[in-house]
Amino acid sequence: MEETKEMTTTRTTAKREAAEVPCGNARTGKVTSLHMARRIAMDWHGGQWSALYALGSSGLLPEGQRNKCLVEVTNCLKGEVLSLCQARQLRLLQTFIVIRYGGDITTLI
Numbered sequence: 001m002e003e004t005k006e007m008t009t010t011r012t013t014a015k016r017e018a019a020e021v022p023c024g025n026a027r028t029g030k031v032t033s034l035h036m037a038r039r040i041a042m043d044w045h046g047g048q049w050s051a052l053y054a055l056g057s058s059g060l061l062p063e064g065q066r067n068k069c070l071v072e073v074t075n076c077l078k079g080e081v082l083s084l085c086q087a088r089q090l091r092l093l094q095t096f097i098v099i100r101y102g103g104d105i106t107t108l109i
Contacts, residue, residue, distance in 0.1 A: 061101045
């Protein structure tokens, strides 16, 4: 899939704003709310067509989008130079998606 200008802009914005999103619950190391998961998804989505955008905008993730969402998060983890907090946010989002919505855990890195 080709990266569009919108995807690049979204990811650049996510890098700038990542410090504003907590790195999960410091005590449990988990994304403890749908609100936090939606916020992380909105920071990292690749455009309105993406599975992360669907999760971030509605909080719903249809069955056909679950693995696409996990793959999109994995691509974010692989394709960027991330701070520890950003990488942790994305991994917590992966775990949240698998626990709350189900999905193929083999897509996790």
